[in-house]
Amino acid sequence: MTVLTHTHSKDATLLSRLHKATDALFDRIARYQMYRRTYNELNALTNRELADLGMHRSGIRRVALETARNV
Numbered sequence: 244m245t246v247l248t249h250t251h252s253k254d255a256t257l258l259s260r261l262h263k264a265t266d267a268l269f270d271r272i273a274r275y276q277m278y279r280r281t282y283n284e285l286n287a288l289t290n291r292e293l294a295d296l297g298m299h300r301s302g303i304r305r306v307a308l309e310t311a312r313n314v
Contacts, residue, residue: 278311 285293285303293300 274311281310282307
């Protein structure tokens with residue numbers, strides 16, 4: 244008779260959770276960097292240049308957030 248015993252390793256679960264948390268952290272950092280880059284670039288434009296793009300200065304934050312969300 245053969246008996247198969249399967250035990251879960253707590254270390255594997257801990258490593259898996261740590262890996263997921265690290266991935267989430269790096270993803271958040273990448274999104275924040277994209278937000279800041281977009282925000283700074285748009286904010287450096289003149290009101291006329293923003294108007295040429297069909298934007299107003301008040302919409303810079305929204306556009307930067309949308310851009311970062313799509314990373």
